[in-house]
Amino acid sequence: MASPALARLADPFEAVTRQLTSQIADERVEVAVFAYCDGHGRALGFRHARSGLADAVELPVRRIAIDALAFDAAVVMMAHNHPSGEAWPSRADREVTRRIAAALRVLGVRLHDHVIVAGRRRWSFRGAGLL
Numbered sequence: 001m002a003s004p005a006l007a008r009l010a011d012p013f014e015a016v017t018r019q020l021t022s023q024i025a026d027e028r029v030e031v032a033v034f035a036y037c038d039g040h041g042r043a044l045g046f047r048h049a050r051s052g053l054a055d056a057v058e059l060p061v062r063r064i065a066i067d068a069l070a071f072d073a074a075v076v077m078m079a080h081n082h083p084s085g086e087a088w089p090s091r092a093d094r095e096v097t098r099r100i101a102a103a104l105r106v107l108g109v110r111l112h113d114h115v116i117v118a119g120r121r122r123w124s125f126r127g128a129g130l131l
Contacts (some may be wrong), residue, residue, distance in 0.1 A: 002128060003050060003126075004064065005060050010031065012112070013037075013075075013112055014040040014042060014094075014117050015041070015123075016035045016043050016077055017023075017077060017079070017113060017115055017129065019035070019043075020033045020034075020035055020077065020078075020115070020131055021081040021115055021117045022091075023048075024025070024079060024080065024081040024117055025081065025117050025119060025120065027081050027083060028083050029083060030080060030081060030082070030083065031048060031049065031080065031081055032048070032049040032059055032078060032079070032080035033047070033048050033049075033078065033079050033083075034046065034047045034048075034049075034064060034067065034076060034077070034078045035076070035077045036067055036071035036073035036075075036076055037073055037075040037076070037077060038073070038074055038075070039074040039075060041075065041112075042073040042091035044072070044073055045067070045070075045071040045073075047063075047064075047067050059078075059080075059096050059100065061096075061099055061100055061103045062104070064076065064078075064100055064104070065103050065104065065107060068104060068107060068109045069107065072094060073109055074098075074108075074110065075103050075111075075112045076104055076107065076109055076110070076111050076112065077112045077113050077114075077115075078100070078111070078113070078114045078115070079114065079115040079116070079117055080114075080116060080117070081109065081116070081117040081118065082116055082117070082118045083118075084118070085100070085118050085119055085121075086118055087116050087117065087118035087121040087122060087123040088116070088123060089116055089123060089125070093116065094130070097111070097114045097125055097130070097131070100114075101131060111131060112122075112126065112131070113125055113127075113131060114126075114131065
């Protein structure tokens, strides 16, 4: 159940994004988090992928697709952190986002956003017009 502070937000997708990003903001290794949501932005399930490395995390498209189907999700939201402090997406970040969005689209699932977290700074693929 969402906390009252998250529930008061007008946009449920924003509430889920805040929940995802707050979980990883202070991690010292790269961690990716996924929220599998219904079409109204209500979270149906979550997945964390921890790498153990400060500069990379594996994002297996197949696993993400399997989870989306298992949760019967209409929307997936994802975030990962950059412990280096730089919130700008790398070329690999852009490519994996493109691949995940394309794979989910085939399944009738939309990748709503991919947010990169670096401490208190955030960078959004959706906000940049890339999703």
